[in-house]
Amino acid sequence: AQSVAQPEDQVNVAEGNPLTVKCTYSVSGNPYLFWYVQYPNRGLQFLLKYITGDNLVKGSYGFEAEFNKSQTSFHLKKPSALVSDSALYFCAVRDRTSGGSYIPTFGRGTSLIVHP
């Protein structure tokens, strides 16, 4: 079985400050990990993914995430937040050993609010 936890329903940060949105996961094998962003009245947009290789993954809009196998975490980060980053963020995991299954599990989402 696979699962994802986003422990914070909401994260507040001031514009220009660094931001972190937390995600931890559980899979029986090795994970594929994803971050998606949802702006109001829009669908989910892909931000970045970890498949293999470097633990630090860089994605769209200046976001990055660090895969930490020992802590089973994949936290989303950005060095300097913008008001326009305010949105709902979803972490997702897929078990690499699922025999070709594409089925991901999504977290409940974290609302990021960046204050001017």
Add this chain to the structure above:
Amino acid sequence: EAQVTQNPRYLITVTGKKLTVTCSQNMNHEYMSWYRQDPGLGLRQIYYSMNVEVTDKGDVPEGYKVSRKEKRNFPLILESPSPNQTSLYFCASSGNNYGYTFGSGTRLTVV
């Protein structure tokens, strides 16, 4: 442009009146899925399909039907909608690049 297209974007209907939400992808993806999004509950999977004529239940399949007669289309059918199916619905697809492409969503209200 590679995309997943859902229609309609907004729908208000009455209890018991059958409806279909269409989903189409132009990326030749094998995997397609339907999710509903409700406040505080995140994304919950309704049904998914691994390929043509292959569908399976997700976490919340009750009250929904799907079909996959062609690779590009994966309609969601509500035979007898009820108010508890008022929600925001998303269709998604995935190929062999590990990522998922989502449609823009369908906001359904059942009165």
